[in-house]
Amino acid sequence: MAKNSKVSLRNMAVYQVFVRQHSETGDFLGVVKDLDRIKDMGFDVVYLLPFHPIGKKDRKGDVGSPYAIFDYYEIDTAHGTLDDLITLRKEVNKRGMKLMMDIVFNHTSRDSKLTVDHPEWFYKNSNGGFANRVGDWSDITDLNYDIKAVWEYMANVLAYWAKYVDGFRCDVAPLITIDFWEYAKEIVSKVNKDMIWLTESVEPSFIKYIRDIGYDASSDSTMYDVFDVCYDYDIFKYMDDFLKDESKLSRWLEEIMRQETIYPKNYVKLRSFENHDQDRIASKVKDLKQLMHLTAMQMFIKGMPMIYAGQEHLIKKRPDLFEKDLIKWNKDNSIEEILLTLNKLKKDPIMSTGVFELKDKENAIFTFSNDEKVRYGIFDLRDRKRLSVPLKDGRYDNLYNGKEVIVKQGYIEDLKDPVIIDIKNSF
Secondary structure (H helix, E strand, C coil): CCCCCCHHHHHCCEEEECHHHHCCCCCHHHHHCCHHHHHHCCCCEEEECCCCCECCCCCCCCCCCCCCECCCCCCCCCCCCHHHHHHHHHHHHHCCCEEEEEECCCEEECCCHHHHHCHHHECECCCCCECCCCCCCCCEEEECCCCHHHHHHHHHHHHHHCCCCCEEEECCHHHCCHHHHHHHHHHHHCCCCCCEEEECCCCHHHHHHHHHCCCCCCCHHHHCCCCCEEECHHHHHHHHHHHHCHHHHHHHHHHHHHHHHHCCCCCCEEECCCCCCCCCHHHCCCCHHHHHHHHHHHHHCCCEEEEECCHHHCCCCCCCCCCCCCCCCCHHHCCHHHHHHHHHHHCCCHHHHCEEEEEECCCCEEEEECCCEEEEEECCCCCCCCEECCCCCEEEECCCCCCEEEEECCEECCCCCCEEEEEECCC
């Protein structure tokens, strides 16, 4: 798959939606009403968390996790109907965007339809009861992909939903053998050959843990054999480390650049600072300036950025995964226009095909270059205010805010906003 993956995916941006938390109605049609706003921020993909019925046995919270699925072929009635999903997809596509759905194939709820119809398809504990391989996921039970009938059933599920969406985000996909994903992709391609395949790849420490207890988990390098886009959980830890200790900035930036050599040439990384599993980035930063410079860098570096609904309003609270917990929208604290600017800049071909380099690991200065120009991204993540930059003295137009930037004696003074500038390539 990676051999055929389009680098133009790096020019696209994803907007993640937790349907039941997104609107007062908590359904597909509630999302439809918000599509114009999402489009006006420049997004290309609307990604929905799972919308299937949720199991009741060992449910966490009153509503339960959307990742504890009862029936893969049904839609939770609280979300609407299949016709409503078709309407949502039609409206998404009409605005030039694509619709992506979350696929959860590692496990089901402990009372799912499959646990009744095919109990032999699941892992069992020493007492013969339903079980999972890891952690405290007590509301779910793991499917056993050593059984080929599981492959056929799940591939058919994908083929069914491929008629109604434009992409799959596959939950903890590395915990399922890559051979299954290759098989499933081939089945899906007969229905929709233009699907976007996004894997929630997992942290290196988790991969090792799974392997150490006797199972297997695939690294990102393996996942690129099938998937177009991988999460950047391989380096997420280094971002968190920096936010706790600013002296660790250079390590994080070096890890970003290491991806350039360990993955296929056409690799696409999902650049995400927050999601339904991770705390809001606004709750982690020291101040608004750092948040804005981080957000601009997220949208600038090589890859496909993803914004979790509410991030555009600088919301600090992550919606509860197990309860009804509506996002408290705050348009008075909005960066929607800034995201539109950054998404427009992301559409420039240089952001997908240009040579990507880190110019200064202490001050987060990146470039993209081609035969025509060099695009600089300058991000003051440690509030240095006065930054040394690899630019000739002079005046430059800041594409981020339309203001003039002055470089004097190799420095930018009083750097408040992120800086993105284009200069003609002299070579």
